[in-house]
Amino acid sequence: MPQSRQLERFLHIDELLRQESCYTQEDLARACEVSQRQIREDLNFLRDRYDAPLVYNRKQGWHYTDLTWRLPSISLSQGELLALMTASQTLSGYGGVYQKELRSALDQLGKRLPEQSRIDLQQLAHERMIFAPRASLSLDPEIWCTAVTATQTSRRLWMRYFTASRRRETEREFDPYVIHISRVNTIYLIGYCHWRQEIRWFRLDRIREIQLLETPFERDPTFDAREYLSQIFQAEVGGDLCEVVVDFDSQTTPFVKERQWHSSQEIELHGDGSMTLRLTATGLNEIKRWLLGYGSGAIARHPPELVKMLQDETDVMARQYETG
The missing domain is CATH 3.30.70 (Alpha-Beta Plaits)
Incomplete structure (x- = not known):
């Protein structure tokens, strides 16, 4: 059985048992879409391995005798969770990149904390820490996901790109080596442009259309991304060192x-x-x-x-x- 499925079921069982409803073994099995035998094994595992304070009676069904107990499935301190909340706000200036996914993860992680701690952290992150973003980007989520996939899997891209200095669009094939998120709220794709036949930068928010091609590519072994980026001042490339x-x-x-x-x-x-x-x-x-x-x-x-x-x-x- 995949461990991720088991963890997902434990989280679901934990969420149900913290409600005021009365759950029998049959109710839990139905809610988790597994057999009663599987639920029985899960409950025993939670009690034996995680010391979950689980008991059953006719009036309350399966319940916790101590609601302060928490699943040890994800070990995060309040400081670590606050850091993630802060990162979520920081990403808001990058066109919402991963903001939805990060928010969902934070909600799930927050449930592992006591209620008052969760409220205190949310208040600190959203009311007591105010981020004043620079000019935010407008990113197409599909273009972002395609660029990430191409970079991770080393596959060539076709794209229609708007060059602001020339105020025109061009079509080109491109091998994305690395994604560079600059300190000035701008995201670049850096790699080999087959039209220019050299390493080029492309701002992600200026890509008008993009397609992931089946053609694989190999990165230039002489290209060192960190050394290359260390030569620029902040975000703009061009000219000699x-x-x-x-x-x-x-x-x-x-x-x-x-x-x-x-x-x-x-x-x-x-x-x-x-x-x-x-x-x-x-x-x-x-x-x-x-x-x-x-x-x-x-x-x-x-x-x-x-x-x-x-x-x-x-x-x-x-x-x-x-x-x-």
Whole structure:
């Protein structure tokens, strides 16, 4: 007998016995859709192996003499369950990825806790901890599931993809190596594009149509996903790996130095409270946008390409805000 079926039946029996109804052995067998003999074996197993405080009498039927007893089938502390509840809220910013499934799992796990503990945790997770998500994604659940299946089973994908920079759709075949969930609430498929014949990134929310093909693929043995991702600044890929040097003034420094922006970063603090940040990464466009967010508090020193990009951008912005 599959162990998962037995566990599912134990959970069902446990749920029934916590109700105020009177259940006989025949009632339990009917509810679980098994024989009375099987139910008898289950009840004996719960009593003998799990020390379940089970008794039977004509008035109450099968019942627990101590309702504080809990099935030891899943051992989770209150802190671990709270962590899962927190993860459920965190995932809400990713277009509801696995949110329904996680919510169902939490409901089942919560039943294993005493009632007051469950109420306290739910109140803490949903009323006392408020997440302010960034711009949330709109993901098609079918596209998400197809992408996950293709990545897990190493099968090629056909997709129709919208490229925002060119504002047009293209069709291509693609071997998905890895799914990258970035820190800026964006989900990417990374792998080999047969049209471009190179490793490419595709935002999952820009895939308009997708099909799982029967064609299997083998990953490039020289591709190391963690090493590859360590080269980007946050989420955007492109360009050569280069050293970036930025000076931050004393007013901006406290807000920058408190975070680890990149694994390669080095910070040099100066006597006047300012700092110099050095890191090695790709994606100068993304770094440019990040630095613009600090206004005059950040000055790029290297590479020259980044300095020129910021000069051009601020020149255009200055002209746009001119009043005549």
